[in-house]
Amino acid sequence: MIAIGITGNNGFIGSHLVNMLRLQPDRYKIINFDKHFFENKELLDNFVKQxxxxxxxxxLNRHSDPEIIYSKNLELVNVLVDSLKRTNSKAHVIFSSSSQEEKDNLYGKSKKQGREILANWxxxxxxxxxxxxxxxxxGPFGKPNYNSFIATFCYQLTHGETPIIDNDGEIKLIYVSELAKKIINQIEQEKGQEVYYVSHTSLKKVSEILIKLQNYKDIYFEKGEIPEIKDTFELNLFNTFRSYFNLKEYYPVKLNECKDSRGAFIEIIRLGIGGQCSFSTTVAGITRGxxxxTRKIERFTVIKGKALIQLRKIDTDEVLNFYLDGNEPAYVDMPIWYTHNIKNIGEEDLYTIFWINETFNPEDSDTYFLEV
Structure with missing residues (x-):
């Protein structure tokens, strides 16, 4: 088992890396870290030793004063190096620098110099x-106006704001889960590399991405239709977009019901994508899920009976409760990295239609069991 410590474990990349490592608990042990360790030599040394x-x-990525970014980032590196020296650590240190190293700004300068300080150690x-x-x-859960322009666009489009393109250039991109896998791969390597260029997985213009996100807003956010997903990048972009909804306000989504003397007709889902659709009955008091x-798109639609659908982002304690009644058919979509369940809280059988964007593959099910 490899004991891994992550500074910045609550940040955008750090939280995703923690979650990916937790998928293999028999292989990786995560050593607890808190940012106040940087201010306490004893706590930091104890962390490093493990x-x-x-x-x-x-x-620090952004601040009104670039000098503060520069000084803070170098301070953190130097404090870590001091602890490595005090503890005579032989840990494999992996440092996240940036393509900004090539640009003439203080953030890029702080990253390059920080990398050089650790290489010298x-x-x-x-x-x-x-x-x-x-x-x-x-990727999902990035901070708007901080982590990436995609995070900013997604937040704006789902919160009634209008995105503006400042510079429509081509951007080299990597999805956060792809990056986490590359970091884990480096952890497993026997030798370090003073400079390791993480290859981008897509090259897109800013305007091209905004057009796709606006399409997601129009047909999914406003109409509930699953858009056509042509490749892995589009799947990752769509799942990123979905993470910026205010789930409490958005779900459950009521469906249009057409009734006549024959009964009722209800459209469950419109698709620009394939997948698998299933139907289930659940007896009173039983919970499924x-x-x-980490990648699948899934919709639960209740058409008969009373249900409680619960969601919890796996690294938080907040549980979101959605009550659905077949007398007013409605659905809830499952965001990635949210553990979820559905319980029959009524007295009659619960009828639920499940749709998921890919057919079930037992060798790669992308299904991880965790109590809500």
């Missing part, structure tokens, strides 16, 4: 070091 690998992600102390040069990262997905 680690086989340290992924240093903690950094490794040379002088027999340490193991990998310096990652990372392209632009996007208690699992989460």
């Amino acid at each position: 680690c086989d690998a340290i992924v240093h992600l903690a950094a 490794a040379h002088q102390n027999g340490g193991k070091f990998t310096g990652l040069i990372i392209p632009n990262v996007f 208690n699992h989460f997905h």
